[in-house]
Amino acid sequence: MAAKTPKVWSFTERATLEFWVEDPRRGERLEDIHLDSEQWFQWLNLPSSKSFKFEPVDQRTSDFIASKETKTDGDFWYAYKKVNGELYHCYIGLSKDLTLVRLREIGLQLLQTAKNDSPSSQQSYIQEVHLNLPGESQEVHHLKQEIQRLQDELTNSRLELEKNQSICTQQSAAKEVHLTELEQLRQGNQRLQDELANSRLELEKNQSICTQQSAPKEVHLKILVESKELEQLKQENQRLQDELANSRQTYLIACQEHKEAIQQLRHQNQRLQTECDQMNEEIKQLYAKYGDLKLEKIIRHQDSERVKSRTTLPEQKVSLSNTAYSF
The missing domain is CATH 1.10.287 (Helix Hairpins)
Known part of the structure; x- marks a missing residue:
């Protein structure tokens, strides 16, 4: 039997969040592993532990494949998700950083990136330009760049430490x-x-x-x-x-x-x-302040369209940068 990618489930209905991993050799249940426990981090540090699939019960975040890359200065985990033929990825951290909070943050980040790059999101952004909201959209773009820069600096600081x-x-x-x-x-x-x-x-x-x-x-x-x-x-x-x-x-x-x-x-x-x-x-603070700004713009635009559907100006094409990577 071909080796399978281990899967990790989160059971939010329980008082204790439990994770379990499929045996990649037989596809059978191996053992229950409690998140943030010593067993969980021991499994992450095993040489044979190369990847796993995170499948959250909470629909507000997204599932993804986590893959470990071994370099001269340590092991680093990256998240990958394919949406509509486009492959998205982002850096998770070291094995010690893979907590439930971090995994949910990565899933939410991938979900938001995929939504922002989707055709419906681009259409909404074009119509937001007609609604004279370019200043807010530009602010969100700058905030995302600032968050990415801070995350890169944090990674470099950890490596230097x-x-x-x-x-x-x-x-x-x-x-x-x-x-x-x-x-x-x-x-x-x-x-x-x-x-x-x-x-x-x-x-x-x-x-x-x-x-x-x-x-x-x-x-x-x-x-x-x-x-x-x-x-x-x-x-x-x-x-x-x-x-x-x-x-x-x-x-x-x-x-x-x-x-x-x-x-x-x-x-x-x-x-x-x-x-x-x-x-x-x-x-x-940036996530707490601006995390749902894009969703509020889309809802406000949809309400406006219901009232002024016949007075809307013709759509103008706006080119957006796509940060996704093709398979």
Whole structure:
């Protein structure tokens, strides 16, 4: 059996919104998944989860196919819907952004875009021009462009925020490496100091023996050799102490630089988060203020047409930009 696209239903008559997914291998019910639950986001993050179909019960929004695109900087979900032979699409977000509210917003956005591009919508817009309402229509057009721009800026801010978080993680790992190297140098220095102390004790013992009795020539030669070895050990110990001091200084400088960099990234992340929140609030206000403006114009025009159907001027053609993509 060919693989099927999993479907997601919303049951608004229940107190808890439930979602369930068809098994793409057998087309059978797999399990109930509660929206915004850990299971739902785990399923979205699976490598095998490439797409699903959202079918809302609420007729005020639209169904669509959600498809995941994997890129170097993460997985991104996009919504696709074909209406009257035209394919419409828009960006949904990361897997963590796929909540019920977001899915309904995307469905409503696709539905409104399809209605605006339909022939009946274009006809209504042409007749609105005859009703001397070009200022309001132009305002709606500018508002849509502003909303799209804010959404793009929000997406870029989220990507930059995730990139900065990755840099912070890498710098923390580099700090751990420096600490490990410093600990190894300390252990090596302690070992050399112990060897030096043992050599000094041995030398003092030999010198005491030579003082108490006439030592043969071989003893003197042995003492001379051990003295040279002791001097070499002193030099080696001094060299290691210098290296340890340099390493400690380098580590302190690196730690300070990492601390400053992390602090700057935290400030930048806080700024980006604030900008994201402000953009979300602006988008919500724009939708709340102008979301139903187009519908009110169409109703007002239909009422006017019933009264002045015989006095309407001939229609004028107005070219509209179509943002849809053909299959």
